[in-house]
Amino acid sequence: MNIAESTDWDGIWHNQRNHFKATIYNNDFIPHKPFTNQVKFLIYPSEELFYGGQAGGGKSDCLLMSALQYVEDKHIPEGENKLNYNALIIRRTLEDLDMPNAIMDRAKQWLLPLEDKLGVVWKEKKKRFIFPSGATLTFRYLSHNKHLNSYQGAELQFVGFDELTQFPENQYQYLHSRLRKLEDSDIPIRMRSASNPGGIGHDWVKKRFIDEESSLPFIPSSYTDNKYLNQKEYVKQLDKLDELTKLQLKYGDWNAILKEGLLINRDGLKSALISYNIYKDWQPAFCSIGIDPASTGNDKFAMSCLVYFNNGNIVLVDLDATPSAFPEERLKNFIIRNAKWNPYVVNFEQEPGSDSTYALKHWQGVLKDLVSKYGIIVKKTQSSNSKYNRARPTANLIRQNRLFFDDRINPERLRALFNQYVYIHPDKEVMKEYPSPDELDSLGYGFMEIQNIIRL
């Protein structure tokens, strides 16, 4: 929910003015003076708040100001000698934190010169500033779910995610659960985040903060707000970007999508939608279910049910995906509701190097009853092909009007699949910007089995 316009800012300013001056303007650890939208971000009194949109809008700067808001001595409660305020700022990788002018590097630029004068200390190993008040500001990266374990006992008063769309939602929610309001302290607990559109978490971030139906607040970011930026030069740089990234970074467009992909375009995909009435009388010859298991915590467990018909056409009759790594019931349901097609094989993708023998045993156990009931084979296949090359043959068949998608498939899943067909790219670096193409991959694994049986 965009709160920049609809809020009674005069009212909030009236209440917060003195507090703002004391904690931001006159804060010795904050060298920058915030501009209007940054002030709005800093004074809005909600537990959760997101700063999103165009690059260069001063989001990271503002996130750092927010984290530093309560580190000074003056917040030590009466009768105590130490301030209990612990702030955490998260990025995806260590490099993301440390790159020149990235958020941790910026904090060092602000605070290291104050070591002698104000007694703030930097602990390199822990990536932590310790303030004379006792308050701390720690920088951490979070590239994998297993990193969450180290926060089990953590009690934080501020968590800031920079570039939030690079994270899956569960990681955000987990750290949100680590916020603790301190008794006898006026310091509010705050979950603050900032991001451009795009990235693996684009969809959930948009749903959570940006969409009209969302109830959580966000402030839009615009580089035109930022008078500290050489805007003319900056626009020149943004104009060099590819079309989609330009829409996201220059215009902060949360709805931007690619129309044309390298393999197929959106019109081609849409024309492959088929209604059940059209294909229900075709003669099914072979049905296979392809599975792309979830592995890293950033991806989904995706399942595709493909049916090859005697007339040479293939229909994706069902598609499902879930962030859970072991969705036993969901997979069983998926197989049962597609049993009418006589699925012959359930084919799991084997990631190279992963411990998938164990995983396959697990799934064979889970599906034991269905295997004997329907005569299904549960197997795994390791592909030497890249994801891009795996998508190529099915994209060709779509263009030849031989592969169709049942139009009753959950629209969200279909939208994800179509997006993946459009953004799939041979360059791994490019793919890092996008959600893992799990639906597409599961379709590819289902298709491989059809190809093994029938030469297409």
Ligand SMILES: Nc1ncnc2c1ncn2[C@@H]1O[C@H](COP(=O)(O)OP(=O)(O)O)[C@@H](O)[C@H]1O
């Ligand atoms: N209030 C401010 N005062 C001075 N410089 C600022 C201020 N806000 C942002 N900047 C500078 O503008 C540039 C872009 O800001 P940044 O926070 O990186 O934007 P974003 O995170 O939205 O891409 C940075 O060099 C930053 O230090």
Ligand SMILES: [Mg+2]
């Ligand atoms: Mg930034």
